[in-house]
Amino acid sequence: MTSTSYHPLSRTLLLLPALALVACATSGRQEVASKDMAVFDQLRSSEHRAADDDLLTGGLGLDGLRIMVPPAFADAQAPTPAELRRRALWSSWRGIADLAPGGGYAELYGSVARVPGREFHAHARVPGANQPHRVMVQLPDAFDADEPCMVVTASSGSRGIYGSIAVAGAWGLPKGCAVAYTDKGAGADYFDLDAQMGHRADGTLAGPDGGDALAFVPDAPAGASGIAFKHAHSKDNPEADWGRHVRQAAQFGLNVLNQAYPDRNYGFDDVRVIAVGVSNGGGAVLRAAEDNDDWLDAVVAGEPNVLVNGVRPLYDITTEAALLMPCALPVLGIPPVPYADARCATLKAAGLVNGDDPAAQRQSAYDTLRKGGWTDDALRAASMNVAFDLWRGIGATYASAYGRYGVDGHPCGYRYAVQDAQGRPRAATASERAAWWSEGSGIPPGNAIALLDPKAGDGADPAFAGLTCLRALWDGQDSDANRVRKGIAELHSATPRPGLPVIVVHGSDDGLVPLAFTSAPYVAAAKAAGREHVRFWEVRHAQHFDAILGLPIYAAQYVPLLPYVYAALDRAWAHLDSDAALPADATIDPIPRGAGKPLDLRNLAIPETPGAASVHGVANESVHASP
Known part of the structure; x- marks a missing residue:
């Protein structure tokens, strides 16, 4: 007990x-x-x-x-x-x-x-x-x-x-x-705005009269309804x-x-x-x-989400991906989502892709993503983000946070609420509310909470108008775009403290936080600044979500990243404990286990010895799995 x-x-x-x-x-x-x-x-x-x-x-x-x-x-x-x-x-x-x-x-x-x-x-x-x-x-x-x-x-x-x-x-x-x-x-x-209930420190529910005992009480306008959550509605970035x-x-x-x-x-x-x-x-x-x-x-x-000065931020690549990927991914042989051709057509009409037929429009969308820094491996893994509509959920939440908008303040009008069978907002039940703290991911939709898009149309591509609005908060020129970009400018990282051992581990197939926009430029900047204790392990055939490897189709293609994170912790501990040398930078080439096979340590090729080669401009060793 x-x-x-x-x-x-x-x-x-x-x-x-x-x-x-x-x-x-x-x-x-x-x-x-x-x-x-x-x-x-x-x-x-x-x-x-x-x-x-x-x-x-x-x-x-x-x-x-x-x-x-x-x-x-x-x-x-x-x-x-x-x-x-x-x-x-x-x-x-x-x-x-x-x-x-x-x-x-x-x-x-x-x-x-x-x-x-x-x-x-x-x-x-x-x-x-x-x-x-x-x-x-x-x-x-x-x-x-x-x-x-x-x-x-x-x-x-x-x-x-x-x-x-x-x-x-x-x-x-x-x-x-x-x-x-x-x-x-x-x-x-x-926070349930209709019931006026939020979560105490122990996860149980209470009304706003709980005061400081509640972990989040939004500053909401009178009569606001639906659901508020801290990442989007705290006004804190x-x-x-x-x-x-x-x-x-x-x-x-x-x-x-x-x-x-x-x-x-x-x-x-x-x-x-x-x-x-x-x-x-x-x-x-x-x-x-x-x-x-x-x-x-x-x-x-x-797989850190870290922003280096001069590199495209996550919001930029997220809103671009949300618009272009449904059209572009079939170029890689990925089965199209049901609205793929409609998206290509709306992109063409908006002047965002070229081509007079879906095939040409797909190629144009794909070429734009590649020129923007995406690799084919990252694009393939990102197909799951398209299938699960993750890009829109991330874009809506982060735009609200970066702009420090409160409830009902999102410049694109996005809101959150529980829906009935006809898609209409309804009050949450007591049992739905009770489970949010334990099961919620921190970014709806999910756990019975839906993302409501007031710009959604009735056509074959209903999300396009809202996504275009999210994109304009990055490349537009109005006050809301300036406000969101100001929040993004607050995120730029600096190099680590001199002498601090830092090991960065990232999958080359990461389709959510691609290393080309995050870890690689971070490590390069640290090395250029003379941070000699920074190390980088790039792991091929590793994407962003270890949890999805429970699905056989992904387990056959990818290796988990957590073993390398634990191994990096072991190496850092040994360095502190016995002054053992930090591991060399490494490009790790594991062998995915294939369909129906259990994972074996020989699949992983976890680095043990230093060496020399080159990846992203820094010295490294290449570590290969045993066949």
Whole structure:
């Protein structure tokens, strides 16, 4: 059974240890811990040591995580915090890792070993932010107070606080490290505008009279209806603060350690701190690496969404892809979506492609994407984004965040609501609301919430007008476009702190965050700036979503990226632990397992030795899988 304690004086209880760091600071690092000190609200702690519960999987283990249906709620309309937590763990694991039999998880790589310990949650806020971000620390019973280590991480995508459990938790907790998490200002803290209900710190629902106890209360106009969520409607542009979110999570980790071990008075120079994340979480830890204060010991970033000055930003390539890919992808032999020819025709009418017939228009769309930097491998993997309409969902959310628009303020008119069978907005049911926090990805549509497009027409390509509006927020000249571009300009990364070991891992087939626009220019810029401790592993036949490898068609073509992220963490740990050399830059050439075959370590070709060759202008070795 889970034991949970609530502390109404959480602000005071958590601020005092931080103040102690200020009073006792004797080194540069301890002063760093207090320089940008956060105040942590809504402290919630719980124990996870029962036979049917633990920190890593909530007691589900591999078999429980593999079950296709989520862990049940005894009362679907009013689940308990423990039930919400277990379902959130189940959902977060399944959204990141390939857990399917034959995929190799927990057999060839990774861990779902039972880890007993304590969990601590709070809300933190960067100065000037309208909304808090969630922070969490998992403290395993095996934590070694004499050799303390902490892994700090940020959720992938826009996921909730458990969104990096399969990345940081799976590696750090079995080693006995504390793991500190942030949802980096996004997450599934949805707010039902019709019922006027949002999520408390423990995931349960309450009205706005809950005050600071709610993780997100939107600034909404009177009479607003539908669903609001933090990433789109906080008015904060959270991506601009990702590095600060990560640092505050680490500060919360120190506070927790000093409460758990009051005789230690830990500062950052007393604890080994490694940051790791994938996707948006990878971008977040790279932003934290920019901090010249010496609080981080190493960073591993998988498939990071990171923006380098002079490189096309994600919003640019996303809105272009949303328009052109449905028309272009058949050139690569990919089966067309039902509206492909209609999209080619609307693109032609808008002057965005050339050609007098669908074949010529497809070639024109394809040529534009290739000239813009897309590779064929990335385009093939991106076909799933077209099939699942991900580009539109991402574009609508990020435009709202970059422009700091609130509810009903989106310049293209997009809104979110639950729909009835005829596609009309309706009120959410109590059971639908109750499941959002545990199951939501942080970006609707999904979990019964739909993306409503007021510009949608009745023709064969109803989404085109809305997508054109999203694109105009990047290449247009009106005040809304200027507002969105201003938000994007706040995202540019800098090089990491000199001497900080950084390992970047990215799949060459990534069709969501292509490495040509992210990791490759980031590493090149770091190398050019003399950052000699930056390393890059490019993994061929790896795309963005390990979780989809549970589908046989994808499992046959692609390898998972997580084994390489874990291996990079191992190499970083060895470097810190015994001064072992950092791995060389590498182009890794694994062999996908093929149809109906289980994954074997020989498929992966994980690097072990340095060498020399060339990739993206930096020295590297080529590592090939065994046939």
